[in-house]
Amino acid sequence: MDRRTILEELKKVLYPYTENKELLQHITDDTNLVKDLKINSANLVDIIIDAEAKYNIEIDFDSAEKIITVGNCIDAIAEKIK
């Protein structure tokens, strides 16, 4: 699965946690989940859990700690499903 496909899927995962849904149309690898999308930082845990369920993967503590941007998120998922 290429990064573009993961990005499109990731938008669906982020949707319930993003207040301004329009922002999701324009996200890139550099989009900061907390600063740009205004996602509650505690909800990053829920996003990881939802992504795990969606891809049937397990993201460990070290990978989770690095998730700050959309790109980091795609990296964590891509690493597990390759």
Place this chain on the structure above:
Amino acid sequence: MMYQYILDLLPYKSSFRFVDEISYLDKDRVVGHYTLKEDAFFYEDHFPGNPVTPGAILTEIMAQIGLVVLGIYLVVGPEDAARPEAGDNPAFPLFTSVEVSFDQMVLPGQKITVISQKEYFRFGKLKCRVEMQDAAGNRIAKGVFSGIIKTISK
């Protein structure tokens, strides 16, 4: 008293400590109890001449028993295996979200029970389904509570 070592680790003092007793505790579930003090500071003004426990206080009671007691237990472990240094590092709980509904009022002197069932504890975040009941087992409130437990090194 059972689970006294967990009660001793609660970071609250007198007027804002809302846990009297823990009757059940494992890594997935906690049952705790609290009796509202007749002279609690909030009754004088909420409401004058008509003391009713504020919903914010009921929410706090549910959070202290349902999230903080369970969260501390998940961090320090059972008493016989508890990390000896645990007592030196006070827990610093952060409440991150709640969705709660109320079915009944709680009056001064009333004893309540809080039952909390863990949904998950991952990356330091604890999410639980929490219910408050009166002495007869009728539901007073229920909700979904989340928080983060940090420990501060002295």
